[in-house]
Amino acid sequence: MTAPAHPSYTSGISNTPLLGDTIGANLERTTATHGDREAMVDVPSGRRWTYTQLLADVDALAKGLMAKGVVAGDRVGIWSPNCPEWTLLQYATARTGAILVNVNPAYRSHELTYVAQQSGMRMLVSATTHKTSDYRSMVEEVHPQVSSLTEIVYIGDSSWDDLVAAGGAVTDEELAERGAALTPDDPINIQYTSGTTGFPKGATLSHHNILNNGYFVGEMIAYTEQDRICIPVPFYHCFGMVMGNLAATSHGACMVIPAPSFDPVATLDAVVQEQCTSLYGVPTMFIAELDLPTFADYDLGSLRTGIMAGSTCPVEVMKRVVAEMNMSEVAISYGMTETSPVSTMTRMDDDLARRTETVGRSMPHIETKVVDPVSGVPLPRGEAGELCTRGYSVMLGYWEQPDKTAEAIDDARWMHTGDVATMDEHGYVNIVGRIKDLVIRGGENVYPREVEEFLYTHPSIADVQVIGVPDDKYGEELMAWVVLTAGAESLTAQEVRDFATGKLAHYKIPRYVHVTQEFPMTVTGKVRKIEMRERAGEILGRE
The missing domain is CATH 3.40.50.12780 (ANL, N-terminal domain)
Incomplete structure (x- = not known):
């Protein structure tokens, strides 16, 4: 009988107690x-x-x-x-x-x-x-x-x-x-x-x-x-x-x-x-x-x-x-606003490979696990799943939004990050993707839905989807795919920028605009953003 695989779970041990001060x-x-x-x-x-x-x-x-x-x-x-x-x-x-x-x-x-x-x-x-x-x-x-x-x-x-x-x-x-x-x-x-x-x-x-x-x-x-x-x-x-x-x-x-x-x-x-x-x-x-x-x-x-x-x-x-x-x-750290922010961090004595290929391991007094996003069961080490963290750092909640808080923090006080990660045998975490379509542009988190909601107010835009595309300088840039309203003949990226300037933060304004007749869809009618990202390279003349 083979021993069961170690689950993707670690807790950051420490001889230093938490501070009890204001x-x-x-x-x-x-x-x-x-x-x-x-x-x-x-x-x-x-x-x-x-x-x-x-x-x-x-x-x-x-x-x-x-x-x-x-x-x-x-x-x-x-x-x-x-x-x-x-x-x-x-x-x-x-x-x-x-x-x-x-x-x-x-x-x-x-x-x-x-x-x-x-x-x-x-x-x-x-x-x-x-x-x-x-x-x-x-x-x-x-x-x-x-x-x-x-x-x-x-x-x-x-x-x-x-x-x-x-x-x-x-x-x-x-x-x-x-x-x-x-x-x-x-x-x-x-x-x-x-x-x-x-x-x-x-x-x-x-x-x-x-x-x-x-x-x-x-x-x-x-x-x-x-x-x-x-x-x-x-x-x-x-x-x-x-x-x-x-x-x-x-x-x-x-x-x-x-x-x-x-x-x-x-x-x-x-x-x-x-x-x-x-x-x-x-x-x-x-x-x-x-x-x-x-x-x-x-x-x-x-x-x-x-x-x-x-x-x-x-x-x-x-x-x-x-x-x-x-x-x-120098250290690498990973976290999110909801966790105050740091959950994992490299240590000073980590080798360069760990400091460049991982986001470190659990901070002191912080628990980290990688779970099946559907069942919530911790996965074996090395398997990709949703990263969750728990400990003193997890926020009190979203201000006056208990429903949104319940979506992010489960009954056992685990914060579900929405990031896809793996954990190796030594507890080092590697972020490999995002469950949601979060775009990180130069360190700024942008959720496409917020930008889409705003762009819907443009008189020439009937439908819009926003995705992140790779960028050498910022890591990712925003690209808007738009379906025009009847009677609208064209829409340029500059026109979209002019419309958004002064109303949206600059990092949320799409750099690229692609006018299309329709979006790639699944048979059940859901937009296939993964296919849009794949096709974006061809549209922009890149690999």
Whole structure:
């Protein structure tokens, strides 16, 4: 009788216990130990904070929120590219028990309207402008449509100063009382993730979720108070605010902001100027840095580690990052917003093959399994199935969408990722596909249904299907297949882009448009997107 095959299941063992703090209490603890150490540097403005100064500014802002009537559980939105005020608000909301609602800086007015209404947003803290975005005009358009939104604050504007000044009426004792009433399991953050229904879902995360995930990410790459982390990834993602900010503050390390949004020159300049020991990015960011004509001029000797995540990490890029950027201890991580975000991660002593061909193994205190997507039974090692994870990191649920939560998290609290994966005999996971038609463009997740719902509003489009097609720069690009309305003679990609610009985030706008009479269908009338992807290469003149 042969022994049964090992099931595709692992749990991340650890001698290090989970943190039982709130985010505010953890920041206090770090400040008590490392108060004189540098906590945050904003390279563009030259502003710097020690931990003592950071906590003081966080608390001044927290008191301002309380003075404006913000109570625990109120939703406070942040709509801005990376800046110190983003980080200050992240910790100030945590100190008061308000729920921070992350709004993607690439969103436009109709997307802002949706998340503000769906979250019941009470206050919005917004940038005024960035690149081509005029946030103020969009906020003024949206504000009257959202009945819950009673307070607008602009960063760098007198309204920000007024918010901080208002805190003078709140005592230290009142702030301490508020903090003492909070628990680690309170919801503290809502992050909107694109949904197959056509609208984003608000993944609701607790102190316990994101503080511990940030802490253990830092543990995996051996952060101490000596580390300085260059964070060119956006704060509105877990990559920036959890793996960046919370990993730093839970270890007494320094957060370095190289620019409001990713710029390869600014990033490497910041690494050199601030002697950063760690650098984050999605693969396209590292590619852009390595491809700079002046790359050889940068002395990156201070670097030792970092994280590459967001999409599949090409082997050759990883090899160059290790060899040419001095990042011998760089890690790969896998996760999703709903799991705070990291579920699996490579270890510093993993060989290059494991760091390039897998997404690592279970994080400490996290369980991982690969199951038959129909039966839910764990599959033998090496067989492909749906990846599921369970542990402290699984979100509380989708904000006010219990039906959607039940679709994603089963009765045993397993998060069903929708990704197809295999697990080897040592517990290393390899992502081999996606059950749903998620497109990952340059680290941004795009669900075609959301884009399709919008494109249906175009007067010349009778029917539309959106797919992802391979792209050398972004990993994938969007391609829309459209059936025209009667009377419409043609539709170009540029016309679609013009129609969507200012209404859809730029990364959701299809690069390619293919006009067709009909879509490939199954005998039961379902669209065959797999065939569309196969035919796309021929249509676009590629292999």
